[in-house]
Every structure is written in C-alpha cells, then in structure tokens.
Amino acid sequence: MAELRNYAAPRSLAEALQVLASGPATVLAGGTDLMPQSRSARVRFASTLLNIQGVAELRGVRRRDGAVEIGALTTIATLRDDPAVRNGAPVLWQACDHFASDQIRNAATIGGNICNASPAGDTLVPLLVLDASVVLASGGAAGILERRLPLSEFLTGPGRTARRPDELLVEVHIPVPASGWVDRYVKFGTRPALDISTIALAVGGTLLDGRLENARLALGAVAPTAIRAHDAERVLAEGPLDRARIDRVVDAADATIHPISDVRASDWYRRELVHNLLRRMLTDVCPN
Amino acid sequence: MAPTPREEAFADSLIGRRVPKLDAPDKASGRTRYLHDINVPGQLHAKILRATEVHARIVSIDVEAARRVPGVHAVITAADVPWQRPIGITKDHMPLKADIVRSRRDEIAAVAADTVQAAQEALRLIRVAYEPLPIVTNSAQALGPGAPLLHGEDLRVPGRNGALEVVHKACSDNVSMAYEYGHGDVSQGERESVVVVEDVFWLHYVTHCCMGVSGVIAEFDASGSLLLYSNTQVPFLHKREFAELLGIDPGRIRIIQPPIGGGFGSKLDIYPFEPIAIFLAKITRRPVKLLFTREEEFIASPTRQPVLLKLRSGCDREGRLTFRAVDTIHDNGAYTSWGATTPFVMMQTISSLYRVPHCHYRTRAVYTNNPYAGSFRGYGNLQATFAVEAHMDKLADALGMDALEFRLLNAQDPGESTPQGMHFRSCGFKECLGTAAERSDYAAKRRRNLEHWNDGNPVKRGIGMASMLHVGGGAKMYPSDGCGTIIKLDDFAKVTLITGASEIGQGSETVLALLVCEELGLPIDSVTVVNNDTAITPWDVGVHASRTTFIGGNSAIGAARKAKRKILEIAAPKAGRTPDDLDLRGGHIVLRATGERIQEIGKFLRSLHFSEKAELVMTTYYYEPPSVHLDRNYKGNVSAAYAWATQVAEVEVDTDTGIVRLLKITAAHDVGRVLNRLGIEGQIEGGIVMGQGYALSEDLLVEDGVIRNPNFRDYKLVTAPEIPEMDVSFIETMDGEGPQGAKGVGEAPAICIAAAVANAIYNATGTRIYALPFTPEKVYRALRGSNMPPKWPADAA
Known part of the structure; x- marks a missing residue:
C-alpha cells in the first residue's frame, strides 16, 4: 500500500477545499472506482485521503434558469429516480439505468464518474450530447473561486482531466434542451447492465422537417476520452436525414474515432459497432 | 367424493x-458459517507466492527479508519440505516447486503470519530469479516435433526408507494420458453412408466461479493427528490421499466440512494450497488458515477441460446413423487433474446417446504451460454433446429429413444395451424429445425461421434442439461407489x-x-x-x-x-x-x-x-449400486441408471452486433421421479443458467499461458436480466433401482445448452459456429465470414 498518512472527512466545501489547497490529496466520493483501482495498484493514494461524502451541499438536483444543476456527490441511483432528469435529460437517465448494478448505483456519484475519466464512463456520452459543463471550485476559508469548463474540455485523456490538484468538481451544469429535442442512447456490452461498454453512442438534436438541427453526437470507448464527433455533427446539420446523409455521418464518425483492441473487443469490431449502431440510431430518429 | x-x-x-x-x-x-467465517484460536494466516513466469528454471529464491517481517512465523519453499510428495491424478505435481515452474499458477513459496497483511508484506519481499525456458501454450504444437517437453524427466522423491523413488515417469511426447475406444468397423460404416460430415470444434476455457473462494484450515493436535476444515467434495478419498502425502495413518486424519459456497466439481481434487497449509501447520505447530483472493481463485483453481475435437459422422438413406469417429486433443495444462479423464464421459455420449453401429473414439491429453483443467459439472459431456448435436442437425438437413424425426429414429429405447455395455433399464429419451419439441413448437418455428434469413431485418430468431445422456445412478470409478x-x-x-x-x-x-x-x-x-x-x-x-x-x-x-x-x-x-x-x-x-x-x-x-x-x-x-467397473476397453455398465434430457433453445441474433439473446429454454428431463419438486426445479434452472454462461458469455481468456481476465468485470457470468424464460417438464420413468424411482440430475441441465444454442443460431442466420463461446464479436465475425474456424493440426494426424 502507498504511504497514506492523513485522512480528512470535512463537513463543508470550504473545509474540503482547504485540505486540497494544503497539499496532494486523493479524493474519495462513492469509492466504486477508487477502491478497486487502488487494490489493483492502478491508482496510488496521495498522502492525504479526502473523503468528501460528508459535504452535504454537493448533493442534489436543482432546476434553475433553464438548466439542470447536479451536485457532484449525487448518486447514480438518485439521478435515475429523479423526475427532472428523466423528463429533462432522458438520455442521461437511460445511461444511469444501464449503469453497473444497484449496489454500485447507490454508491457511485456523477462527479466521480466524470473525474474517473474512463473512455467508457457511462454518464460521459449522454453529458456530452447534452452539452454539459462542469464547475470546479478552489480556495478555502478566505473565499471560494469557481470556474466552469465544457465537459469536452475537461476530459483530457484516459483517467486524466483538466482538474488542478487544488480543485474539486462541485457541480454538473446541463442546459435544458429546446422543445422538439430528441435523443437516443445505446450502450453496447455483453450484458444489459453490470458491464463496461464495448462502445457507447448518443445522439441528440432538434427534429425539424426531417432534419436534425443543432445535432450533437458523442461516442464512448472508441478514443482516449469520450468524445463529440464534430465532423459528423456538421454533416448532420447540412440537410435532411436521408440514407445518403446517414452514410456520410457514419463515414465522418468513423474518421473521428481511434478505438483500441483490449480484452473486451478488437478495434475492428468497435468500428463495426459504431457503423451499425449509429446507422440504426439515426434511422430510428428519422424513419424516412 | x-x-x-x-x-x-x-x-x-x-x-x-x-x-x-x-x-x-x-x-x-x-x-x-462458511469456512471464511471460522477462526480457530491461535491460528496463523497463510499466503502463497506464485510464479511470474510461464515456464522457467528457478535459479534462486531469497526469503531472508521475508523471514524478518514482524509477525511472520514461517516462510517455506520446496527446500524446507524435502519430504513433500506429488499430488494429482498421475502424481506429476509437487505442491511447492523446487527447480522448474510450468505455469503462472505455480507455487514457489508460502508464508504463515499473525495477520494476512504481514503475510502479504513477506510475499512482497521474496526474491526469485528465473531462467526462462521455451514455452508451449498450444496443445497441437506441444504434440509437434521439437516441442519443449514439460515433464521430460523422471520425478523422484524420497520414499519411506529415504531413498529416491520415481513417482512420475518421464514423458517423452507431452501426452499425459491417452484413450482409445471402438466398436464395430468405422470403415464399413463409411461404406454404408450416403451422407458423411466432418468438422472440427473448439471448446473453450471456463471456470467454476464458486461464490465461496477456495480455502482450508489445517491443525495438528499434540499427538500429530491432523484436523482439516476443508471445502472438499470427497472427504473420504482425500483423507486417504492426505495420509499418503504426509506418510501417516489415514485414521489420524479428520476432515470437517463447513458449508461450501459452491463446488460444481472444482473440489474433487487436492490442489497445492491444501498440502501447503498443512506443511505450514506442521512447521509452525499452529493452526493455519489459507483463503484465496478472488483473483487467485481465477488463476489457481481448475478450469473446465478445453478440447479440440474432430468429429466425422455418417448416415444411410433412411436416416440411420452409420458410424461416428472422434479424435480429440485435450489441453492438459501443466499438471494432470481430472480434466484429463473427461474422455470416460465423452465416449459414452459418442457411443451411446444415439444408436451408432460403428464407432471410434480417441483422446490425447497434452501437457502445455497453460492452466490445468479439473472436473466441472457435466465432465466432458458439454464438449461431446456440442459436437454430436451439431452433426445431428447437419446430417438431417443434408438428407432433407426433419431434425426431430431424424433424432427419434436413432434414439435409444428402454431395455437396450449399447455396444459400450451401458444398459438402459429405464429410458425416457423419446418422451423427452417429443415433449420438448411439442411444448416449444419446434418443428413449425424451425421451418418459419428459415423464411426470414434474407428479409432485410437485422434481428433474427432461431430455434435449436439438443439432447443428452448422462450417468444417473452413480459411476463406478473407484473400488466402491x-x-x-x-x-x-x-x-x-x-x-x-x-x-x-x-x-x-x-x-x-x-x-x-x-x-x-x-x-x-x-x-x-x-x-x-x-x-x-x-x-x-x-x-x-x-x-x-x-x-x-x-x-x-x-x-x-x-x-x-x-x-x-x-x-x-x-x-x-x-x-x-x-x-x-x-x-x-x-x-x-x-x-x-x-x-x-x-x-x-x-x-x-x-x-x-x-x-x-x-x-x-x-x-x-x-x-452399493449394482454397477460395474469399465473393462480395459472402456466397456461396462458403469452406472445403475442413466438420465436423459432434451432441451430446446430459442434465440434472437442481432446481426448488426453479433449479440445473441437466449429467449427461452424448453427442457424435458427424464429424472426417474421427482422427489423434492422445489429442489429439482432449482437444480434444473441453475444448470440451464450455467450452460447459458458456457454458451454465450463466460470465457477465461488464456494467452501465452496468462489469464487475462481474472475478475468478474471481464469474466462475464450470466446476470439476472439475461436469464431466459424456462419451461421444464419432468419425464417420470420410475427407475427400478432408483430411490423411489428417481435418478441423478445434478449435471444434466447444463449439458445441452451450448449445443442447442449453436443449432438455434444456425436456424436464425444460416451460419454455423464451431467454436465456443458465442460472444458478440465472435458471432459477428462468423456472420461476416471473417473468423477462423478451428482447424485440426497437421502434426497431430
């Protein structure tokens, strides 16, 4: 085991930030990624373990000013049971419903899922489609500084994010989609749940006269991070969603991804899944 | 009234x-209170150091730093137990390895300490220097010329009088065990055939995944008698084996079995961790408890026997089977456990599930640097049935005959004695076939599904049937059953x-x-x-x-x-x-x-x-059941009764992803008589799910001798949402020798599922897949014609 010397379990955000400001700390939220990773020595603990579970202000879902704001400590189970999520962001709700198992959903937090920054992280693909951003706080007793980053900029690599060591992810900010918004989500794995995605896909946009306007397309487990497929989105925006356009969207998405081969799937198969499921998804959005 | x-x-x-x-x-x-919950006053905790090489000579082991860890009572290597004796079916396996490691599970050293943490810390400080040896992790290559020999020298240990004696003879061709069975004349069968099919099948590695990991507590009393708290399935056989291992009177060994968190055949053999815990108890004079971690359970408990199988079958114009010829290569792994003896069961299915006038069966179990296989619910029968039932469909289709009619024509009847010497006093096979077919609407669905092969819908439905024969009245493998x-x-x-x-x-x-x-x-x-x-x-x-x-x-x-x-x-x-x-x-x-x-x-x-x-x-x-031992030609009525079953699988295949969903199993089991209905339903349903895992999701990935997925994240057991609808019928044939007419049924339900699913996938898609498991990528590749079907190695003629 690493040399873990201090354990801190603050009750307020200010206290938590103070701990972060004073030196390297490993943040413990739900612990569902951290514990197995530390046990298999893939993560080494810093000298301080900062357990933020007692920071009540980081829990809960609020609807404010045309946005859904989710506290970083909100569990996946809470999100799945929240009507604001189910109605306002069904694509995220679906991801929560396919997320691991009941036991893990009860412990795992959305902030943890984001900061773990797995290319296959279940909430990341829907959050990207929803154009979510994250709020990072730093400081302490003297005052709290906040900055907001689009999720796509926050995720920088497998297990890597733009979070500075003195920062804590405190909130996820999701703009409520305009009326007429439609979205679809697919998580593909051997099992319907309790599985790590072989690939994940989500698409969203406003459906108007056979066109998907303001379209967003996100993919998981096919690149170092969950990604938006901007080129494919541009093709989507150019005109009606007919068969030829779907083919071009698929080609553009294919050019964006860089899947790897691992114990779960080969890179070739991941590409095939992206082609087939994206085509199926877009046909389903606009059946003509 | x-x-x-x-x-x-x-x-x-x-x-x-x-x-x-x-x-x-x-x-x-x-x-x-499982073994895990039992703690004996004064007990020490043991941990085992395993090899980091697949095949290597041990140059040196340095345990000095480990011995200095506070709380450590003993650190042992083979050098500390020169009196240790080999375990395993052929006594080719020393609990602690002295000079050569042959697989990644190999035990090199062990620690007993006050706490698990101290034991782990000591393991970390043990330094082992290796000199790598050429590895062989493909059983066909292991048979080939110039292959490295895994047990190429006599294994000698000190005997009772101190002089060295040979306990396992040098093996010059890597063949650990070989079997050959025959009846009739296969070449005559060939001549009488109008249809002949031949295919090669690959049956993969899976493991038992007992929820309770392996473990033992060993304790000697003041007079040197040994008490074991053990998860064994065979306490009386092991009592004797442990006595031989320790050179003491079997009467001085007592085995207590706490409730077991799953066996499924995995606890039929002695594995190195048990003698190692006993060695540590003997050396420290303290009770020693040893429990596996989950990762260790994946790496160091046995697997189901992987098999490369070539099957050739024929039938005449009327649809009667004419002959069947089987050759298999069993990957034995580095040491020999019960997996190498699965031919005893496989040849029964080959010779006697259906009436076959001419039959030949051969197996070679071949040493490799892979994990070694043990016994696992079904004991080779899943593997044999997979191949046989694929050919029942292929022969019927080639002849243009209804697949159910074809099976009924060749199925055994009550009262028959087979050329292998099995006597079916009770036999509900035809009732199983009829019941499962009727309740699943097999014939009509099988016809209808074909019409959708080219309809443009990427999601296909399929239905497939398979049947099995298994011992249901014990099996006389020991002097007494x-x-x-x-x-x-x-x-x-x-x-x-x-x-x-x-x-x-x-x-x-x-x-x-x-x-x-x-x-x-x-x-x-x-x-x-x-x-x-x-x-x-x-x-x-x-x-x-x-x-x-x-x-x-x-x-x-x-x-x-x-x-x-x-x-x-x-x-x-x-x-x-x-x-x-x-x-x-x-x-x-x-x-x-x-x-x-x-x-x-x-x-x-x-x-x-x-x-x-x-x-x-x-x-x-x-x-004592009225059964007999097999003779030298593997013939004889080895069981007092035989169990039969037919299972029909209905699947949905998504050809865009390759995922196969098991929708429904319709099963009909000749169980003799239902005794405890709740119990037998549980056995059948649990077995079906175990068969489902074998068919669709479980896959122990062994690459170059290394298990790549020793965890439940990537070794995919079936979970509740995937479990299919089940329709189970019991055929009560009232066996004359059975208790109240009942027959054994523990293994039966797991046996046919993979075979039935394979036939269902073919019915859905027109693609036959010869290698298990049917995981999405493999199915997808097969549907695209881009997978490599299993091949029979040229070297292994």
Whole structure:
C-alpha cells in the first residue's frame, strides 16, 4: 500500500477545499472506482485521503434558469429516480439505468464518474450530447473561486482531466434542451447492465422537417476520452436525414474515432459497432 | 367424493412435494458459517507466492527479508519440505516447486503470519530469479516435433526408507494420458453412408466461479493427528490421499466440512494450497488458515477441460446413423487433474446417446504451460454433446429429413444395451424429445425461421434442439461407489440422519431427509442431518457423477427401512397383527389397509426404551449400486441408471452486433421421479443458467499461458436480466433401482445448452459456429465470414 498518512472527512466545501489547497490529496466520493483501482495498484493514494461524502451541499438536483444543476456527490441511483432528469435529460437517465448494478448505483456519484475519466464512463456520452459543463471550485476559508469548463474540455485523456490538484468538481451544469429535442442512447456490452461498454453512442438534436438541427453526437470507448464527433455533427446539420446523409455521418464518425483492441473487443469490431449502431440510431430518429 | 381413510393416511406423502431446502433460512439470513467465517484460536494466516513466469528454471529464491517481517512465523519453499510428495491424478505435481515452474499458477513459496497483511508484506519481499525456458501454450504444437517437453524427466522423491523413488515417469511426447475406444468397423460404416460430415470444434476455457473462494484450515493436535476444515467434495478419498502425502495413518486424519459456497466439481481434487497449509501447520505447530483472493481463485483453481475435437459422422438413406469417429486433443495444462479423464464421459455420449453401429473414439491429453483443467459439472459431456448435436442437425438437413424425426429414429429405447455395455433399464429419451419439441413448437418455428434469413431485418430468431445422456445412478470409478447411513430415533421420534453424502449446496440434506421421512411417516422437520465430519459419518465416495440423491438416497432409505421394520416387528404382536399389516404414517403406527391409527410413534419409542427390553431404534446401512467397473476397453455398465434430457433453445441474433439473446429454454428431463419438486426445479434452472454462461458469455481468456481476465468485470457470468424464460417438464420413468424411482440430475441441465444454442443460431442466420463461446464479436465475425474456424493440426494426424 502507498504511504497514506492523513485522512480528512470535512463537513463543508470550504473545509474540503482547504485540505486540497494544503497539499496532494486523493479524493474519495462513492469509492466504486477508487477502491478497486487502488487494490489493483492502478491508482496510488496521495498522502492525504479526502473523503468528501460528508459535504452535504454537493448533493442534489436543482432546476434553475433553464438548466439542470447536479451536485457532484449525487448518486447514480438518485439521478435515475429523479423526475427532472428523466423528463429533462432522458438520455442521461437511460445511461444511469444501464449503469453497473444497484449496489454500485447507490454508491457511485456523477462527479466521480466524470473525474474517473474512463473512455467508457457511462454518464460521459449522454453529458456530452447534452452539452454539459462542469464547475470546479478552489480556495478555502478566505473565499471560494469557481470556474466552469465544457465537459469536452475537461476530459483530457484516459483517467486524466483538466482538474488542478487544488480543485474539486462541485457541480454538473446541463442546459435544458429546446422543445422538439430528441435523443437516443445505446450502450453496447455483453450484458444489459453490470458491464463496461464495448462502445457507447448518443445522439441528440432538434427534429425539424426531417432534419436534425443543432445535432450533437458523442461516442464512448472508441478514443482516449469520450468524445463529440464534430465532423459528423456538421454533416448532420447540412440537410435532411436521408440514407445518403446517414452514410456520410457514419463515414465522418468513423474518421473521428481511434478505438483500441483490449480484452473486451478488437478495434475492428468497435468500428463495426459504431457503423451499425449509429446507422440504426439515426434511422430510428428519422424513419424516412 | 370424500377421501377414504387410506387415501387420507397417504395424502401426507412427501414425494413430489415442494420442500424448501433445510439450510435455506440460515443462508438467506446470513447465519451460515462458511469456512471464511471460522477462526480457530491461535491460528496463523497463510499466503502463497506464485510464479511470474510461464515456464522457467528457478535459479534462486531469497526469503531472508521475508523471514524478518514482524509477525511472520514461517516462510517455506520446496527446500524446507524435502519430504513433500506429488499430488494429482498421475502424481506429476509437487505442491511447492523446487527447480522448474510450468505455469503462472505455480507455487514457489508460502508464508504463515499473525495477520494476512504481514503475510502479504513477506510475499512482497521474496526474491526469485528465473531462467526462462521455451514455452508451449498450444496443445497441437506441444504434440509437434521439437516441442519443449514439460515433464521430460523422471520425478523422484524420497520414499519411506529415504531413498529416491520415481513417482512420475518421464514423458517423452507431452501426452499425459491417452484413450482409445471402438466398436464395430468405422470403415464399413463409411461404406454404408450416403451422407458423411466432418468438422472440427473448439471448446473453450471456463471456470467454476464458486461464490465461496477456495480455502482450508489445517491443525495438528499434540499427538500429530491432523484436523482439516476443508471445502472438499470427497472427504473420504482425500483423507486417504492426505495420509499418503504426509506418510501417516489415514485414521489420524479428520476432515470437517463447513458449508461450501459452491463446488460444481472444482473440489474433487487436492490442489497445492491444501498440502501447503498443512506443511505450514506442521512447521509452525499452529493452526493455519489459507483463503484465496478472488483473483487467485481465477488463476489457481481448475478450469473446465478445453478440447479440440474432430468429429466425422455418417448416415444411410433412411436416416440411420452409420458410424461416428472422434479424435480429440485435450489441453492438459501443466499438471494432470481430472480434466484429463473427461474422455470416460465423452465416449459414452459418442457411443451411446444415439444408436451408432460403428464407432471410434480417441483422446490425447497434452501437457502445455497453460492452466490445468479439473472436473466441472457435466465432465466432458458439454464438449461431446456440442459436437454430436451439431452433426445431428447437419446430417438431417443434408438428407432433407426433419431434425426431430431424424433424432427419434436413432434414439435409444428402454431395455437396450449399447455396444459400450451401458444398459438402459429405464429410458425416457423419446418422451423427452417429443415433449420438448411439442411444448416449444419446434418443428413449425424451425421451418418459419428459415423464411426470414434474407428479409432485410437485422434481428433474427432461431430455434435449436439438443439432447443428452448422462450417468444417473452413480459411476463406478473407484473400488466402491457406495454410501453409508446411520439413523437414530430419539424418545420423541426425532430422527438424526448421519450420512456420508456431503451437502455442497445441491440440496442433498433436504432430499435425504425427505426420503427418510417418507419411510418413517414423520414430518420433514423431525430430521437433523449430520453430514460434515469424517469422524462421525460413514464412508461415501463423494459428491460427483450426479450420484448423491441416487446412492445416498438408496442408502438412507435402506437405513430407514431397517428402522421401520424394527418398529413394526415389535409393535405387531402387541396389536395382534403381523408386521406387514402395519405401516408408519403421519407420526403414527397405522393399519396399512385402512390407515387406522394404532399408536403414536414417539410414544411407542418411549415404551420400547423404558421397558424391560430397554432398546433404542438405531440402524445402519451401506448401499452399493449394482454397477460395474469399465473393462480395459472402456466397456461396462458403469452406472445403475442413466438420465436423459432434451432441451430446446430459442434465440434472437442481432446481426448488426453479433449479440445473441437466449429467449427461452424448453427442457424435458427424464429424472426417474421427482422427489423434492422445489429442489429439482432449482437444480434444473441453475444448470440451464450455467450452460447459458458456457454458451454465450463466460470465457477465461488464456494467452501465452496468462489469464487475462481474472475478475468478474471481464469474466462475464450470466446476470439476472439475461436469464431466459424456462419451461421444464419432468419425464417420470420410475427407475427400478432408483430411490423411489428417481435418478441423478445434478449435471444434466447444463449439458445441452451450448449445443442447442449453436443449432438455434444456425436456424436464425444460416451460419454455423464451431467454436465456443458465442460472444458478440465472435458471432459477428462468423456472420461476416471473417473468423477462423478451428482447424485440426497437421502434426497431430
């Protein structure tokens, strides 16, 4: 085991930030990624373990000013049971419903899922489609500084994010989609749940006269991070969603991804899944 | 119409009722004390250091730093136990490796310490220097010229008199075990055939995934007698083996079996961790507890036998099978355990599931640097059935014959004796075929699905059938296939049933209690079962070969009937009757003809006990089934009864992703007779799910001798949402030798699923896949024609 010397379990955000400001700390939220990773020595603990579970202000879902704001400590189970999520962001709700198992959903937090920054992280693909951003706080007793980053900029690599060591992810900010918004989500794995995605896909946009306007397309487990497929989105925006356009969207998405081969799937198969499921998804959005 | 007194008296029969398992309340409420929950005063905790090389010479092992860790009582290597002796089916396996490691699971050193943490810290400080040796992880290559030899030298250990003796002879071709069986003349069969098919199949690695990981507690008393708390399925055989291993009298070994968190065949052999814990207990003079981690359980417990199988079959114009020829290469792994003996079961399916006039079977088990295979529910039968049932479909289709008709034409009938010497006194095979086909609407669906092959819809439906034959009345593999029972009745008509038959979660205590209560006319809650201590229970071979209900059941009935006879013989004269006039029902001695109650059994027992005669009712019985050992040509009626089943699988195949969903299993099982309906339903349903995992998702990935997915994240067991709808029918053939007519059924339900699913995928897509498992990427590649079907190696002619 690493040399873990201090354990801190603050009750307020200010206290938590103070701990972060004073030196390297490993943040413990739900612990569902951290514990197995530390046990298999893939993560080494810093000298301080900062357990933020007692920071009540980081829990809960609020609807404010045309946005859904989710506290970083909100569990996946809470999100799945929240009507604001189910109605306002069904694509995220679906991801929560396919997320691991009941036991893990009860412990795992959305902030943890984001900061773990797995290319296959279940909430990341829907959050990207929803154009979510994250709020990072730093400081302490003297005052709290906040900055907001689009999720796509926050995720920088497998297990890597733009979070500075003195920062804590405190909130996820999701703009409520305009009326007429439609979205679809697919998580593909051997099992319907309790599985790590072989690939994940989500698409969203406003459906108007056979066109998907303001379209967003996100993919998981096919690149170092969950990604938006901007080129494919541009093709989507150019005109009606007919068969030829779907083919071009698929080609553009294919050019964006860089899947790897691992114990779960080969890179070739991941590409095939992206082609087939994206085509199926877009046909389903606009059946003509 | 009101029931007659006799009907009323017999209405309390327990046979066929739904009786909850006696151990269920404790298990459901967390009260069961598994091995993991048992701690012995003064115990040390042990950990094992395993190889980091697949095949290498051990140059040096430095344990000095490990020995200095506070709390460490012993660090041992092979050098510390020069008297250790080999384990395994062919005695080719030393518990602690002295000079060569042959697989990544190999045990190099072990630590006993006050805490698990201290033991782990000590492991971390052990330095091992290796000199790598060429590895061979493909069984076909291991057979080829110039392949590295894994056991190329005699294994010598000191004998009783101290001189070295050879315990395992040098193996010059990597073939650890070989089998050859035949009847008739295959070339004549070929000549009589109008259709001949030949294919190569690959059956993969899976492992048992017992929820309770492996473990043991070893403790010597002051006189040097050994007490083991063990998860073994075969306590009496192991008592003897441990005695040989330690050079002590078997009478000085006692095995206590705490409740087992899953066996499925994995606990039929002795593995190195058990002797190692015993060595540490002997050296430290302290009780030593050793428990695997989950990762260790994946790496260092046995697998199902992986098999490369070539099958050639033919039939004549009328659809009668003409011949079957099988050649297999079993990847033995680095050491020989029960996996290498699966041909005993495989050849039964090859020779006798259907009538085959000409048959040839050959297996070579080949040493490699891979993990080694043990016994696993079904014991080779899943592998053999997979190939045989693929060919039943292919031959029928080639002949243009209905696949069900084809099977019915070739299916065995009651009363038949097969060329291999199996005698089917009871046989419900044709009823199984008919029932499963009818209840699933097999023929119509199979036809209809073909119409959708080219309809443009990427999601296809398929239906497939497979059947199985398995021993259902024990299997005479040892000098005795028996089981002993002791029954005592106390003054209040409470029964203690002391049986050699081990409970490993399969429900044996409940079914044995039920059989005893049926004889004695007592309610099920009047029985206490004692079945977990070799110092108390009479001898039994162990839990294997689906034998416990049959063998342990007949033994329990035998003891109960003796008790009943004694009661009735003493009670009869007092009632002015003969013993045959009387019976035991509803807690009373009754008139057999009318059900009229004569005396309460407890009252009778008290009057017997406290009379001048002063007697208790205590009986013993040893049941030995009327089966025989296989002869040198593998022929003989090895079981007292045989179980049959047909299972029909319905699947949905998404051709865009390759994912196969199992929608429904329609199963018909010849079980002889249903004893505990709840228990047998549980056995069948659990077995179906285990077969589903084998077919669709479980895949122990072994690459260059290394297991790549030793965890439940990437080794995918079936979870609740994937479990299909099940329609299970019981065909009750009332076997004449079986307990109340029953046959063994423990292994049967897992056997056909993969074969039925393969046939269903073909019916859905027109693509036949010859290698398991049917995981999405493999199916997708097969549908695109871009996978490599298994090939028979040129070197292995």
